[in-house]
Amino acid sequence: MSNIPKIVILGAGYGGILTAQRLQKELNYNEADVTLVNKHDYHYFTTHLHMPAAGTDHMENARVSISKLIDEFKIDFVKATVSQIRTQEKKVLLEDGSALSYDYLVISVGGETETFGIPGMKEYAMSIRSINSVRMIRQHIEYQFASYKQDESRLDRLTFVVGGAGFTGIEFVSELADRMPELCKQYDVDPSLVKIYNVEAAPTALPGFDAELVEYAMNVLQNKGVTFKIGTPIKEATPEGVIVGEGELIKSATVVWAAGIRGNRIVEEAGIETMRGRVKIDDYLRVPGQDNIYVIGDNSLMFNPEGRPYPPTAQIAMQQGVTCANNIVAAIRNQQPVKFVFSNKGTVASLGKGEAIGIVGTKKFKGFTAAQLKKMIDIRYLFIIGGIPLVLKKGKFL
Template sequence: MSTPKIVILGAGYGGLLTALGLQKKLNYNEAEVTLVNKHTYHYLTTWLHEPAAGTSSADHARVELDRIVDMQKIKFVKGAVQSIQSTEQTVTLENGDVLSYDYLVIALGSESETFGIEGLKEYAFGIRSINSVRQIREHIEYMFAKYKTEPHRTDYLTFVVGGAGFTGIEFCGELTDRVPELCKEFDVDPELVKIYSVEAAPTALPGFDPELVEYAMNVLTRKGVEFRISTPVKQCTPDGVVLATGEEIKSKTVIWTGGVRGNSIVEKSGFEVMRGRVKVDEYMRAPGHDNVFVVGDCALVFNPEGRPYPPTAQISIQEGENTAQNLVALIRNAPLTPFVPALQGTLASLGKGEGMGVVFGGKKVFGTSAALMKKASDLRYLYKIGGVGLALSKVKL
């Protein structure tokens, strides 16, 4: 009997934790594990609002994979996935290479959900990857520089953040920290800079406790954000956005954070999806495919009340760990363990030294303590994937 082949597609939270779990649990020659990823690095999606605003460097939010993955145990393939042929048990990469598998882990992450809003795909930025946030940061700086050579163009100094969910709110927190620095660097009057947070839902941070929402909005309003709540974006153009209210905001920088859907490769490969996500079984497997696990933003998991869990890093990490455990079980013919998330609370940052959230047990936290807890949770993750050395190397003092 030949060594079973496990192929993991994607080295985000879900894929990386699957790989690290297998690296730890598998014995020599029990399986041949291949990790496929577009980049040679893993990035911390939940940190990307910082480098996007320019309050920290993009390098800070990524870790080279060879620093955390044992490349002797896990075969790494740098490449972008083009399609999955589940009948043939193969994966085709964009460069034409074909990988065959016995077990597959789909951890391909998400795509921006634009809800059919005209112009968003063409003209809005997304906080989506190391490359995209470097572009956002450079674009913002470029706008300040351009304004100084065309001082009638105040639209260069207007920033529209579409979506007041987690990412949108955290990005606003960073951007309000960054603006005074940019104004100083480029000799721009801070009064001229406008930041709008636009949200279609009747509240910012839908799903959050109203007291937390109010706190976040107060902090950000004080820092200069203007909110447009219950206000869908109707259209995005090269000159800004048109809101459903008819209001037009002239801006050269629209950043869309209005939601995500699963990677379209999954649907194109014939898996049944809802908004790009596969409704997995209790072991995180695609229905009808006992050898295909789906984790992270491509997976749809329901809570006991029948509502889907939000696509968070926290859940993706746990899904990856659970999947690693179940892959080992399958190889050893042992029983599988159902996936049950252990929710540890949610913390949002609102810029330097500011945050809010709920911690384990439902306790609400605010301000500096929330910001510190968030940093502690980030450090715990780095420790988990790369040990003390990695955690310490990323601490900003």
Template sequence: MAQKIVVLGAGYGGVRAAKLLNKKLKKKAEIYLIDKNPYHTLMTELHEVAGGRVEEDAVRVELSRMFHRTDVNVIIDEITDINFNERKLVSNNSVYEYDYLIINIGSEPAYFGVKGVKEYGFSLWSLDDAVEIRRHIIDMFERASKTTSVEERAKLLTFVVAGAGFTGVETAGELAEFRKELCYKYNIDEKEVRVILVEALDRILTTLNERLVSKAKYYINKLNIELRTNSPIVEVMEDKILLKGGDEINTRTLIWTCGVQGSSFASKLNLTMGKRGRILTNEYMQSVDHKNVYVIGDISYLEENNVGIPQIVETALQTADVAAKNIIADIEGKEKEKFKSNYHGFMVSIGSRYCVATLMGRDLTGFLAMAAKHLVNMHYLFGIGGLLLIWDYFKHHFMDIKDNKSMVGGHFADKTPTFWLVPLRLYIGVLWLLEGIGKVKDGWLNPNNIFIVATSNVSGASQAADAATQASQVATQVVPLLKQPPELYTQFMHIFVEPFAYIFQVMVVLGELGIGLALIGGLFTTLASLASIFLCFNFILSAMAGKEILWYIFGAIPLMGGAGRAFGLDYYVIPWFYRLWEKTFRGKMNFKLKKRGIYEKA
């Protein structure tokens, strides 16, 4: 009988574990992933949503999109209790049985007993938190633009971020950039708006070395962020913050990023706990109380060199790998492996254009550090969802951004209205259509006339050159860009094309006619433009094309930007195709639950 493996929580570790279990076990186990949300959140990018750089979709990955091509059963439900003796998870509506359980319930903000933080402050620990913060900030600017009270206006336009760790510094950087956009929108002088970063310790970004901290401080100052170290917050009120020593900051906005602790749900599970509300595990990532229960990510507590493993993404991924591999080893009767951390580095962005990082033992700053951060994010997304998620990430962070808030400014974000491209699309389409018709008239569809390769007994480059010369004389009487095809291209043609020369020749003619008609009709314009470029390079390499063909290449490049969506069939076809894609390729989840045993798909 197949083992039932339940992964509780679709955080970084939960997604990684479910993917690995599905890959290795296939039909040997039934794998279930349970989460209260139908999406996976990119927690490290929440500050970008809070600061208005990107929309919610940029940090939300639908579970249906990640798992529809796997055997993982995704269940959307909120677990309220776990009975470890009976091996059951309980929600308000259902009961789920398991043979192996991976707990990945994450962490939550730690308030350290500071009075008023929960009542009057904002945390940044979920997508809902990030959206709420963004709405609040916009509301503060709107209210400030209408108030006549100087004192109230100052409170509304003062934004405090508590905690100068990675999340705090990144959030402050986003707010500093968001300030400019909102000041323009609400006609407020930027000098009136204060962004204050408050840290209880005497040093920011304690994980990084002094050189990187110094660089970070320089850029924080450049963004006009007020930095206050040695300033622990002792109380938070509705309209002010009290600091140790008696200082006050009048504000209606506090974003608390001062630390995390294990999820409060863990304290209800009757498991042995480690420090800061985290569940104690052994070196195999098993709960010390139940050998079939594994604990990963922020909620797990294991000490290395007398220090608890850090609550970071790499820890979540590496503990997930160990837990999944050990469940597989247990099922297959193999030896388990112990957890040993292998951290590759840390990186913190300060706004959209600057970053400091230590990666593989090397310090990076500025453009290179920001590029590394984006590459790391895309590498992760490729692992959980492939190229489509990378494309989505690129669109969100480079093509759809506002106010040039990316490491390359707005060079990818500026859009050209597609109707300006209609004359170019029609012109290039007509040229391809005339090329195809011309080849038909010149006999390219006659099997006795072969132009794309030589048919004589002469071999080598001279043979191909003769064929090219003959073709160019028959076709357009142009001077080829290349005197003769490259040797590698000639060999390719000799081996793969020459035996089917007539078929390839017909394909060239039909290709030209098809590209022409597609561009004229505005149907699948991007694919037609790519085909146009490919065909042009093929003609150049075969020494059949003159410099005139370059016009086709450079003209096709702007047409790839959706030129068929204005006065073309793509206006109707592409939306229909996207709907079909959603249904067919992204898949749809079914979340009906089984009444007995565990659960079933309807």
């Protein structure tokens, strides 16, 4: 039994869960010991977090128990937080003091918020990164409305600033705008007093979409009450709000930062060479010079045929997970690995209830059609990881 190779997967996000599921499908019993490590006993849908964060959906709809996704006769699940990766010793240390040894390691621990060194951002802004952070944001927003009724001079409590107009920023600000009428009614607040700002340093919102779809998205959100400040960097976050552009202060009690992600520092601390926390992996998803270590998802850095880095999306992480598992099985069986080739299935951004924009191949979609496409993509993912039972349980909430 001691000669059986040990596979350790760190993280049960999109990449990690797909790696585990493909390994349990491809490996025979007693062909390898597979351990999945995650700090929570649930897998959550990162692409759905903007809804419970704004309060337009319940956070339970954004997660599912890991025990329902894996075969625990084939995969050993360990609920723990990783404290250190020791590549020389082929060991992973956990915060409870225990250690796991491995022959093959899959690093899929997810990224961290990147603040680009903006002063005060870590101290005074919130971010949409986990179920717990989402819970905090939702409760914070509701608290601002309740507090405003105690002191109606504090208009900053009704002013909301979202930094970043990429996917996360736009999708969150869309849900936030949809939530406002309900909160105003619930707390007896004049809707005209509520201000929502979306601030973006880049010259355009939603990079990756063409100008026509971006214009459509911005018009939809402006009609919902969102004020855009595009090409305007946030210079500093303070206890009073944010300083933007040439020194303008937007007074706000709620700043949500959604403008950047970097690799996990635990990877850098392992002595693996990184670029802003992300590992420039080889064509087979391996760390250069360490063929037994695979890095997928937010911590991996791969370039498209045009030489630009792929963005850290759920779609890429899922496809990497499948290829990663196949290549580990190939290594165990002394077979040839396969190169990872990304297949773009399309991109859809939600703009709130009944609205979205999307690109699939050369076709562009907007409005209700794009919103239905987004729903289909989400249901497809539920089916991939949990089959019909998970679709029936969660699909109706999408």
